[in-house]
Amino acid sequence: MDTSTQTPFEWETITKTSLPALESPRFRESGLHKLPNAVSMYERILQGEARAIQDEANENIMLARVVGHLVLELYARRGILGNRPCETIIDEVMRSPTGYGDGDNVVFEVGRQYRDHLIRGFRTSTELYRYPSPSLHPSRPSYDKLEDMTRDLTKPSGKDYRTTRKKALARDGFRCMITGYFDRRSLKYSAELQRMKETLNGISLNIETSHILNESTTQGVGTGEESSVVNKTHFAPGVMAILRQFGLEHLSLALEAVDGVHQIWNLLSLELNLHSDLGRFNLWFESTGEPNCYKVCVSDMTIEQHIRRISTRPETSGSGAPLAVEFRSDLQGAPPPDPQLLALHATCARVAHMSGATEFFDRLEWEAEETNVLAPDGSSAHLLSSLMSPYAYIQEVT
Structure with a gap:
């Protein structure tokens, strides 16, 4: 199809939600x-x-x-x-x-x-940043205990994507944080994890590691001393400048470091469909006021119905109560997803739909x-x- 003669961006449906009036x-x-x-x-x-x-x-x-x-x-x-x-x-x-x-x-x-x-x-719209799935531990075919595999994978051994992806999976119990699906790649390394899956009558598939803040936002940041000096004075790639102006310098500094976007607190373990929904603002998390406890919010009720139908976790299955999840971690060096990043993602998701x-x-x-x-x-x-x-x-x- 040749679009060169079309007038660009003739949108009919993008302006549905008016701003509330001042007296509203x-x-x-x-x-x-x-x-x-x-x-x-x-x-x-x-x-x-x-x-x-x-x-x-x-x-x-x-x-x-x-x-x-x-x-x-x-x-x-x-x-x-x-x-x-x-x-x-x-x-x-x-x-x-x-x-x-x-x-x-x-x-x-x-x-x-x-x-x-x-x-x-905060929006990931394509599959540009898909990575080859790394083996969990190339030198050992299996672990006798799940605790040993978890401890091994959460050792502080780097901040690149392949390393922190393993840490995120270990932090999240090698399962999707919403549905409870088990990571298929991890199962073959742990007999204990396989038994857990069988006991829970669980389902396995490849779990994706999702960035809350899109990886592309830090391209070219922190790649050299000279660029670092420039970025920290008057100019910065957009989202980093905005984080600083918002008083969130601690986040911008951590994310601007080499491979900083792969910090474990910027990662979520989700099954493939929910991974895509998160990136396209069809899924976000609202704080309940309790530490690390969130309401699962969706842009389309069919997504909620899908979650309730397939989930093996009691808090996200069945009908009635709002979908809720608890992001927790007892592992040293593997904190749960950052609440401020989740709040910014939720903000952007809602604004994107309303505007x-x-x-x-x-x-x-x-x-x-x-x-x-x-x-x-x-x-x-x-x-x-x-x-x-x-x-x-x-x-x-x-």
């Missing part, structure tokens, strides 16, 4: 108005949305809604993330419009920044797959710009 119960009950300048900031966002609707500018409608929903969702998770993320967005929206035209354009540019860097950083960014990313990927050659008349410029924007450097606000 959702905004008043959110408590966001208690922050300094929050009301003025939100009024400016609503004005940008209204202007975009009047101009029938679908992308600008989406960008305004990205900012509006994002600040509301971040404030709802202030118990985990603090107030700094919302304060950052308030400052950005309320800054002088010099260089952006008017206030509406500031809103659109802020929305574009967070769509292309933060939200996209229409999910459809934007889907359409962008479809356009990229269908377009083999850029059009000579320049009509592919928007596509190229959108594909390249996550890899651009952004200036941090000081």
